[in-house]
Amino acid sequence: MSKFKVPAGQKVSHLGAEVLLKGALIVNAFGVFLPLIFMINSSFRKSSDLFTTPLQIASSFDLTNYKLVFTEGNFVSYFWNSFIVTFSATAIVIVCGSSAAYALARYKFRFNGAIYIFFLAGLLIPAKLALVPLFIQMKNMGLLDSRIGLILVYAAGAMPAAVFIFTGFIRALPVDLDNAARIDGAKEHQVFIKVMLPLIIPVTGIVGIYSAIPMWNDFLLPLVFIRDPSKMTIMQGISIFFGEYGSNWGAIFAGLTMAALPLIILYVILSSKFIKGLTAGATKG
Amino acid sequence: MLFITPALVLTFIFTLVPAMTLLSYSLFGWKSFKRMEFVGLANFERLTQFPFRQDFTLAFANNVKVFLVLFFVQTAVGLLLAYAIYRLKRGQKFFQAIVFLPVILSLVIVAFIWKLILDPLFGPISTVAQQMDWPWLNQPWLGQPGLALFTLIFIGFWRWVGFPAIVFLAGMNSINEDFLEAARIDGASEGQIFRKIIFPLMAPSFTIIAILTFIGAFEWFELPYVIGGVTGQPGGSTTTMALLFYRLAFGTVDSATVDVGISSAIGVILFLFVGIGAALGSYYLRKREIEQ
Numbered sequence: 001m002s003k004f005k006v007p008a009g010q011k012v013s014h015l016g017a018e019v020l021l022k023g024a025l026i027v028n029a030f031g032v033f034l035p036l037i038f039m040i041n042s043s044f045r046k047s048s049d050l051f052t053t054p055l056q057i058a059s060s061f062d063l064t065n066y067k068l069v070f071t072e073g074n075f076v077s078y079f080w081n082s083f084i085v086t087f088s089a090t091a092i093v094i095v096c097g098s099s100a101a102y103a104l105a106r107y108k109f110r111f112n113g114a115i116y117i118f119f120l121a122g123l124l125i126p127a128k129l130a131l132v133p134l135f136i137q138m139k140n141m142g143l144l145d146s147r148i149g150l151i152l153v154y155a156a157g158a159m160p161a162a163v164f165i166f167t168g169f170i171r172a173l174p175v176d177l178d179n180a181a182r183i184d185g186a187k188e189h190q191v192f193i194k195v196m197l198p199l200i201i202p203v204t205g206i207v208g209i210y211s212a213i214p215m216w217n218d219f220l221l222p223l224v225f226i227r228d229p230s231k232m233t234i235m236q237g238i239s240i241f242f243g244e245y246g247s248n249w250g251a252i253f254a255g256l257t258m259a260a261l262p263l264i265i266l267y268v269i270l271s272s273k274f275i276k277g278l279t280a281g282a283t284k285g
Numbered sequence: 286m287l288f289i290t291p292a293l294v295l296t297f298i299f300t301l302v303p304a305m306t307l308l309s310y311s312l313f314g315w316k317s318f319k320r321m322e323f324v325g326l327a328n329f330e331r332l333t334q335f336p337f338r339q340d341f342t343l344a345f346a347n348n349v350k351v352f353l354v355l356f357f358v359q360t361a362v363g364l365l366l367a368y369a370i371y372r373l374k375r376g377q378k379f380f381q382a383i384v385f386l387p388v389i390l391s392l393v394i395v396a397f398i399w400k401l402i403l404d405p406l407f408g409p410i411s412t413v414a415q416q417m418d419w420p421w422l423n424q425p426w427l428g429q430p431g432l433a434l435f436t437l438i439f440i441g442f443w444r445w446v447g448f449p450a451i452v453f454l455a456g457m458n459s460i461n462e463d464f465l466e467a468a469r470i471d472g473a474s475e476g477q478i479f480r481k482i483i484f485p486l487m488a489p490s491f492t493i494i495a496i497l498t499f500i501g502a503f504e505w506f507e508l509p510y511v512i513g514g515v516t517g518q519p520g521g522s523t524t525t526m527a528l529l530f531y532r533l534a535f536g537t538v539d540s541a542t543v544d545v546g547i548s549s550a551i552g553v554i555l556f557l558f559v560g561i562g563a564a565l566g567s568y569y570l571r572k573r574e575i576e577q
Contacts, residue, residue: 001465014475016527021369028366029383031443038409039398054409092295100292122296126506126559128527129552130303132545133310133535136318137303156299159292192288217391219507224535235393239511242397249401260394267389271382274389275451282448283455283491 006019039260043253050249063255068240073251075258077230082216085233087146089154090212093162094204096155101166102192106178122160129218136222145228153221158211165210165280169203170196209277216263234259300370302400307556309502311549313487328550337547343521349433351504351525354438355445356495362442363449363494368479371457380494383456385447392444396511399440403427427512437523441508445501455482456490490576495570503559506531512561526555 042050044058069075104115124260125132136152143149173196180196222236222280232240237261245251267274311328314321332341370380387395402408403426414423426436460483468478506527509517515532517524533548 011522017476018372021365021372024362024365025369025373025380025384029380032383032386035402035443036400039403051407054407054412094385096292096295099288103288110404115293118293119296119300121302123306124560124563125300126500126504126556127300128506129530129556129559130307131531132301132552133306134299134303137306139318152295153299155296159296160300163292185473213389215390219391219393219511235391238393238397241301249407252397252401256394256397260390263389263391264386267382267386272378273384275381278385278388279448279451279455282452282497283490 004111012139036260036264038256039253042249043257046245047250048249050253067247068245068251069254069258072239073245073255074229074237075241075255078232078234079262081147081231082234085150085154086212086215087217089151089158090208092151092155093158093211094207096206097159097162097207098166098197098200099192100159101163101170102196102232104163105167105170106175118197119160119163122156124166127157131220131224138225144225145231146225147231149225149231150221153225154211154215154218158215161281162207162211165203165207166200169200173199205273206277206280209274210280213263213274213278304556307549307552308373309459310545311553313546315545319545324546328546329554331547332550334552339519340524340529341526341551342528343522344517347517347522347524348503348526349569350434351438351441351505352499354435355441355502357500358438358442359446359449359492359493359498362417362446364453366450367453367485370454372475373388376517381451384450387444388447390444393511395440395444396508399443400427400512429518430520433513433519433523433533437508439503439513440512448497449490452494453487453488456487460486488570490571492574496567499558499562499566503527503555526551529554 010040038055040059042054044054044060044062046062046064049056104112106118138144138149138153141149177192177195177199181191186194216236218233219235219239223239226232226236229240238255241255242252245255310320311323314324314327331337342477350468370377370384373380405409405411405425405428410426411423414420424432427433464482464486465478468482473481504527506526509523509525509528510531513523514517515528517528530548530551533551534542536543
């Protein structure tokens, strides 16, 4: 057994490495949590207290700041708009993306390759850079200052990636399943709805997260396309709120906490799904 | 065909059409958002002259700094975190979730939180620095031209480092255990295993992170916008290509003069630069990858 004995010197460096690695994780955890805890803690305190003793722990769950955010900050409407836009655009991405992927993966038709390249181009184009033409185009289409406009742009932006993720997944499913249904007399749309849809549910979650999170978090498109306060999204709203209540830190922190909380709660419940969804495309492939 | 049409039409109208018109827009003169006469490459030529030349060079240099610093710091720390999680016997899922948490937060929220934390008058950092009498900590982190860009990069790093960490971790987990076992039996130390086996086999993960960071760095917008404003305060030191492009297209708070021609020309240049850069980079890096 002496063959496997670790030389003494190596043991020491091994211990050092172990401490370094564990230490890195602990330092990282503090680095991640401290700013967030500071934000949440400050949201329960008065601004004047925040300026003198920023690091003191809130003495009570004082909800004054939150009341201000809800009554004067339009936050209910911001949340509602963000929710409607994100939900609708993600639904469009999932429905259209999965059906397009089904066609691409299962049928051989003349333009198959061309369509694949088309979506690839859509995937690679940095959409932010075409903001000016898009703005003028939306203006001409009457889609400025409209939630529908935002929904369509978001759906289009997330579509290529969704098509790729779905296509890869469907290609890996055995064709015999569809054929069995066809032999039983199912029509094409029935094959898709009855056979395919139940099978692609797991990957639908990934596509949903991959699409929805950036939409919910986006700031640039509403900034350019939405001017009407009643149609603004939450990330845009928070910057408006910041502008209006800039010196009322307690209220600002309450607003930031409100804006961040829905995703953080979802993340606590579904963290591995989130991680898988958001790194889809960057891992494996 | 019916299955495919909606996805095709949507992507075409809202992604490809604007991208193609961008090129044509850069070749015309503009009066506000009204297209005037065909001017050929005049917009591109104007970019090489005052005042656009100065703005452009400064913004471009800043983007290069953002990319280089962010990439090296992110890769080094991401690798350390990934390897630390990889070596854990228990709690892998738990630490993954912590490391990745900031990635899900909106950049706007992240930017505002840090803007307040680093506030020179009322922020907790400056208060602590004063109470402890630590002048090194009591800096105008966001208010000093030479410093602000690096503070912004740090904030970007705080928000994003979990992403490379998780991608690297996935790369490590995909390495065949047999290689590592064989090396251990041959008496290799864990350090040697990391350097000689794990690190080289993770090349595909490095490629992806390099490309994504490159694209992200040259489209850097939200963070500098929220913190330094559209003109890149203090003193234009945090300006980026995307900010320049935005303020030329949509104006600033105190000036509504827009120049769609120049803005489109910048868009086209960025487009080509990012596209060609990403393609060349991935080709070069791919060649150096080793098959497992």
